[in-house]
Amino acid sequence: MKKQNKPSKNIDKPFTFRGKYLLCIVALIYVLLFVIDSQSALLALQKGSKVLLKILPIFCVVIVCTALINYFLKPKQIAKHLGHDSGAKGWLWALLGGVISHGPMYAWYPLFEDLRRHGMKDALIAVFFASRTIKIPLLPIMIDYFGLTFTIILSCYILIGALIQGALLEMFGTQKET
Amino acid sequence: MEKKPSKQSSPRPSFGKVLQKSSLSFAAMAPLLLGVIGLVGLFQVLVTPTMLASMFRDNPFIDTLIGTLAGAAASGNPVVSYLLGGELLSQGISLYAVTAFILSWVTLGFTQLPAEVEVFGGRFTLYRNILAFVFTILIAILTTITVQVLS
Numbered sequence A: 001m002k003k004q005n006k007p008s009k010n011i012d013k014p015f016t017f018r019g020k021y022l023l024c025i026v027a028l029i030y031v032l033l034f035v036i037d038s039q040s041a042l043l044a045l046q047k048g049s050k051v052l053l054k055i056l057p058i059f060c061v062v063i064v065c066t067a068l069i070n071y072f073l074k075p076k077q078i079a080k081h082l083g084h085d086s087g088a089k090g091w092l093w094a095l096l097g098g099v100i101s102h103g104p105m106y107a108w109y110p111l112f113e114d115l116r117r118h119g120m121k122d123a124l125i126a127v128f129f130a131s132r133t134i135k136i137p138l139l140p141i142m143i144d145y146f147g148l149t150f151t152i153i154l155s156c157y158i159l160i161g162a163l164i165q166g167a168l169l170e171m172f173g174t175q176k177e178t
Numbered sequence B: 001m002e003k004k005p006s007k008q009s010s011p012r013p014s015f016g017k018v019l020q021k022s023s024l025s026f027a028a029m030a031p032l033l034l035g036v037i038g039l040v041g042l043f044q045v046l047v048t049p050t051m052l053a054s055m056f057r058d059n060p061f062i063d064t065l066i067g068t069l070a071g072a073a074a075s076g077n078p079v080v081s082y083l084l085g086g087e088l089l090s091q092g093i094s095l096y097a098v099t100a101f102i103l104s105w106v107t108l109g110f111t112q113l114p115a116e117v118e119v120f121g122g123r124f125t126l127y128r129n130i131l132a133f134v135f136t137i138l139i140a141i142l143t144t145i146t147v148q149v150l151s
Helices: A020-036 A038-072 A075-082 A087-100 A105-117 A122-131 A136-146 A148-172 B015-028 B030-046 B049-054 B060-073 B078-090 B095-107 B113-120 B122-150
Strands: none
Touching: A020 A038, A020 B030, A020 B113, A038 A105, A038 B015, A038 B030, A075 A087, A087 A122, A087 A148, A105 A122, A105 B015, A105 B030, A105 B113, A122 A148, A122 B122, A136 A148, A136 B078, A148 B095, A148 B122, B015 B030, B030 B113, B049 B078, B060 B095, B060 B122, B078 B095, B095 B122, B113 B122
């Protein structure tokens, strides 16, 4: 029996900060590290700031992408293209999106949380994350280090593996939990 | 001729409003993302490339497992994983292990686990990470065997 695409009815959630506890724990670790080894703590803080500065443009892209999707597509349309009845097109979109997406995985969490709430199926999220291993701008560097044959073979296996992972995740039925 | 009464749908909000809403939902997630970035900074300092390279033993099977775990523990630009992978290869570490290392660098990550659980739930995170772990090893083995057969 096919599952129905049911975009969540209660889309507007009240504003609450998320991950407060995680941030507090991380801050506590920094304080402890500062007491034990202040140089390492400062270096970690510096590296974290650099990462933040580097991915700020990606955060902007994610915000604009989320807004554009919500502006042009209704939840029903999102569910149609990326939901349980999306068919091969949905899988291809997820695969393509993963390959062309840039930046760390967690930068894309807000967008996928939004799409999931509007009816995107978990399997496609898994496909997106699995296919992200192919980084188009970095392919020349990979070819330089590991050779053309290795890069082509690895990329093919990544794409096939991503689709199988999505299919298996769908079989396991993670969608029950939201 | 009588006009058919068209279905009344709510008017589309302006793009500015939608953008504001997206920004707000992103802002709500800011502490979560900052926490992950803080962890990335800590891991980049505490889990050094030298430490990762020293973990490998000269056993292709164990090294593939170590490569997968090391890639998951490391964080940063994937280019670093290529540079490190190249270094490991020149040190005689197997292609199985190096492939697993560069794959898990992107698909697995201890630092992003708390955020993934918060956003997608424990069940999704568990299944996705187990699958990513298994497939990292499978793809590493298949890629290496195929490259060896072709060459």
